[in-house]
Amino acid sequence: MKIGIIIHSNTGNTLTVGQRLEKELTARGHTAVIERVTSENDASEAANIVLDSKPDVDTYDMIILGAPVHAFSLSVVMMAYLEQLTSLSGKKVFCFVTQALPKPWLGGNRAIKTMKRLCAEKGAEPFNAGVVNWGSKQKETQIEDIVACACDIKP
Numbered sequence: 674m675k676i677g678i679i680i681h682s683n684t685g686n687t688l689t690v691g692q693r694l695e696k697e698l699t700a701r702g703h704t705a706v707i708e709r710v711t712s713e714n715d716a717s718e719a720a721n722i723v724l725d726s727k728p729d730v731d732t733y734d735m736i737i738l739g740a741p742v743h744a745f746s747l748s749v750v751m752m753a754y755l756e757q758l759t760s761l762s763g764k765k766v767f768c769f770v771t772q773a774l775p776k777p778w779l780g781g782n783r784a785i786k787t788m789k790r791l792c793a794e795k796g797a798e799p800f801n802a803g804v805v806n807w808g809s810k811q812k813e814t815q816i817e818d819i820v821a822c823a824c825d826i827k828p
């Protein structure tokens with residue numbers, strides 16, 4: 674499968690997980706490509722974000738979306754990206770977020786819920802999701818679970 678790993682990452686944590694996914698998916702024979710979502714500005718609302726990089730998802734069979742938790746919710750840059758996407762119809766979508774706080778209920782779960790809703794609004798059926806708590810002892814296990822889950826998906 675051709676898999677797009679679409680990442681918003683300011684300080685590199687989410688990108689690190691994306692790189693793990695890229696490596697493992699490539700090792701299993703997939704074509705995995707990381708593409709970054711970036712913004713020109715730093716607005717607090719998705720409607721005011723100006724994206725300077727908006728990866729095109731059309732050529733991918735499967736999409737992995739990764740973003741940080743900001744202010745107990747999904748980063749507004751990823752929100753803006755998903756709101757501006759034309760369609761995710763027919764795409765398998767796997768979502769993950771990274772957060773500093775040690776428990777998923779401190780923003781991670783809410784961010785995933787928002788990601789899934791925005792994907793569903795664009796016609797995708799998100800098949801699974803994961804939260805990485807960067808400040809938790811479980812961090813490595815959480816990353817391994819996300820990688821295993823994404824690698825397990827069948828065309």
Ligand SMILES: Cc1cc2nc3c(=O)[nH]c(=O)nc-3n(C[C@H](O)[C@H](O)[C@H](O)COP(=O)(O)O)c2cc1C
Pocket residue numbers: 681682683684685686687688740741742743744745746771772773774775779780807
């Ligand atoms: C503006 C801002 C708000 C944040 N809000 C939260 C939060 O509500 N909960 C949390 O657990 N972490 C929060 N964090 C921490 C990030 O989610 C965490 O460090 C994440 O792994 C960063 O990902 P990145 O390195 O890919 O940018 C916040 C970070 C920033 C910069």
